[in-house]
Amino acid sequence: MRGYALHKDDYGRRLARIEGQVRGLARMIDEDQYCIDVLTQIASVTKALQNVGLGLLDEHLRHCVMEAQTAGEGDAKITEAIGAVERLLRV
Amino acid sequence: MRGYALHKDDYGRRLARIEGQVRGLARMIDEDQYCIDVLTQIASVTKALQNVGLGLLDEHLRHCVMEAQTAGEGDAKITEAIGAVERLLRV
Amino acid sequence: MRGYALHKDDYGRRLARIEGQVRGLARMIDEDQYCIDVLTQIASVTKALQNVGLGLLDEHLRHCVMEAQTAGEGDAKITEAIGAVERLLRV
Amino acid sequence: MRGYALHKDDYGRRLARIEGQVRGLARMIDEDQYCIDVLTQIASVTKALQNVGLGLLDEHLRHCVMEAQTAGEGDAKITEAIGAVERLLRV
Numbered sequence: 001m002r003g004y005a006l007h008k009d010d011y012g013r014r015l016a017r018i019e020g021q022v023r024g025l026a027r028m029i030d031e032d033q034y035c036i037d038v039l040t041q042i043a044s045v046t047k048a049l050q051n052v053g054l055g056l057l058d059e060h061l062r063h064c065v066m067e068a069q070t071a072g073e074g075d076a077k078i079t080e081a082i083g084a085v086e087r088l089l090r091v
Numbered sequence: 092m093r094g095y096a097l098h099k100d101d102y103g104r105r106l107a108r109i110e111g112q113v114r115g116l117a118r119m120i121d122e123d124q125y126c127i128d129v130l131t132q133i134a135s136v137t138k139a140l141q142n143v144g145l146g147l148l149d150e151h152l153r154h155c156v157m158e159a160q161t162a163g164e165g166d167a168k169i170t171e172a173i174g175a176v177e178r179l180l181r182v
Numbered sequence: 183m184r185g186y187a188l189h190k191d192d193y194g195r196r197l198a199r200i201e202g203q204v205r206g207l208a209r210m211i212d213e214d215q216y217c218i219d220v221l222t223q224i225a226s227v228t229k230a231l232q233n234v235g236l237g238l239l240d241e242h243l244r245h246c247v248m249e250a251q252t253a254g255e256g257d258a259k260i261t262e263a264i265g266a267v268e269r270l271l272r273v
Numbered sequence: 274m275r276g277y278a279l280h281k282d283d284y285g286r287r288l289a290r291i292e293g294q295v296r297g298l299a300r301m302i303d304e305d306q307y308c309i310d311v312l313t314q315i316a317s318v319t320k321a322l323q324n325v326g327l328g329l330l331d332e333h334l335r336h337c338v339m340e341a342q343t344a345g346e347g348d349a350k351i352t353e354a355i356g357a358v359e360r361l362l363r364v
Contacts, residue, residue, distance in 0.1 A: 141362060145355060145358065145359055145362075148355065148358065149351065149352075149355045152334070152338075152351045152354070152355070153347075153348065153351050156334075157342055157347055160339055160342060165335075165339055166335065169331065169334045169335050170331075172334070173327060173330065173331045173334070176327065176330065176358055176361075177327055179358075179362065180323060180327075180361060180362060
């Protein structure tokens with residue numbers, strides 16, 4: 001069981017929507033839409049992706065890290081989670 | 092003609108690859124892969140999207156803004172471009 | 183006791199260095215240094231600040247959140263920590 | 274003359290305020306204030322710094338890059354400015 005197990009359907013739907021938005025970006029460029037409008041849409045897709053990441057991080061801390069803590073293995077899990085936050089910050 | 096006109100095919104290919112990566116994220120969740128691995132992949136997709144944005148911004152400045160400047164309309168274009176950078180920073 | 187209690191001196195030194203870097207930025211502008219060089223230095227100071235934030239978040243999760251978890255109050259602490267990560271991402 | 278020449282005093286004041294905020298961060302840690310409150314303040318100082326960066330970038334594009342363009346040297350200036358945006362995004 002993963003931390004996100006209870007919300008798999010929700011994440012599936014959000015990622016399907018993001019996939020459609022990326023396809024929409026390709027269409028905008030194919031149709032020669034204005035650069036700034038494409039950039040605005042890229043910022044919006046990136047934000048949607050980061051929000052999925054924040055949701056997964058929330059559930060990871062709430063479930064996986066807390067269970068690891070009960071088993072005396074919380075420290076390694078926290079080091080790993082901080083590494084993930086760092087990668088999200090530095091995209 | 093847009094700033095990115097000469098590289099439309101390249102952007103098309105990059106966005107097709109990003110679309111595939113987003114589909115891969117959905118598959119990772121469907122297959123119950125480890126939260127941290129999904130987060131690492133989200134950071135990678137976000138970075139690929141931001142790089143498409145940086146490329147479009149580069150060509151927008153190099154072509155659209157410069158042409159506007161020649162026509163005496165550079166100032167409004169720069170205000171607009173800075174707004175786009177701000178949205179990319181604050182995703 | 184805060185999560186960062188054991189490393190207060192280290193954080194003090196890092197923030198003193200960052201304070202000096204911000205003073206250096208003001209000096210660069212006062213001396214009419216080149217815009218791009220000031221921007222490069224701003225990126226460096228911002229990164230140093232974000233690294234202090236990541237360190238504090240690490241110790242907050244490792245100590246405060248884990249202790250709250252033992253006391254049955256972990257959930258509220260995680261909601262709060264995720265809010266802090268979101269604010270760091272959206273600066 | 275730099276792009277920011279007309280607003281040097283304004284940037285000086287903003288950076289003096291940011292310097293005070295960094296000193297305030299050090300004081301928060303010295304006084305054992307709550308980790309999350311320090312993180313919230315770090316996000317705020319980082320945002321203030323990024324805003325100074327956006328302002329300098331705006332004036333750099335508006336003045337230095339446009340003058341370089343008139344002198345037929347715009348391309349190199351844009352490559353350089355995009356590098357600066359990339360460093361601001363990846364802090």
